[in-house]
Amino acid sequence: MENVLEGRYADCERVTLVCDNLNTHTIGAFYEAFEPARARALARRVEFCHTPKHGSWLNVAESELSCMTRQCLKHRRIGDIETLREEVAAWSDDLNDAQRGVDWHMGTDDASRELKSMYPKTEL
Secondary structure (H helix, E strand, O other), rough: HHHHOOOOOOOOOOOEEEEOOOOOOOOOHHHHOHHHHHHHHOOOOOEEEEEEOOOOHHHHHHHHHHHHHHHHHOOOOOOOHHHHHHHHHHHHHHHHHHOOOOOOOHHHHHHHHHHHHHHOOOOO
């Protein structure tokens, strides 16, 4: 974050950071990494915007990692990084060839109604 705030976005007064709900994605992380004055200066420039806990890309990513573990790596001991890369690449290629998608059970209208508390209020 220090590199982002002082590099690419050095001229920006405030940076909106869209992130998942991982417990390390907090202002407190700045204070763990930097001295208080430095942490405060960096953290004041960041606006955290968290994705919903349910139904986000994180759930999809976690599902894929779980599938990879069960289908590709379970009960196997892989001795070197190159073999691991080859095995995971082969599994990933097979998965991508199948073009399996995510079966969302909630449509846009349902999401608007059920998740309205998670989105900012707007006036038309």
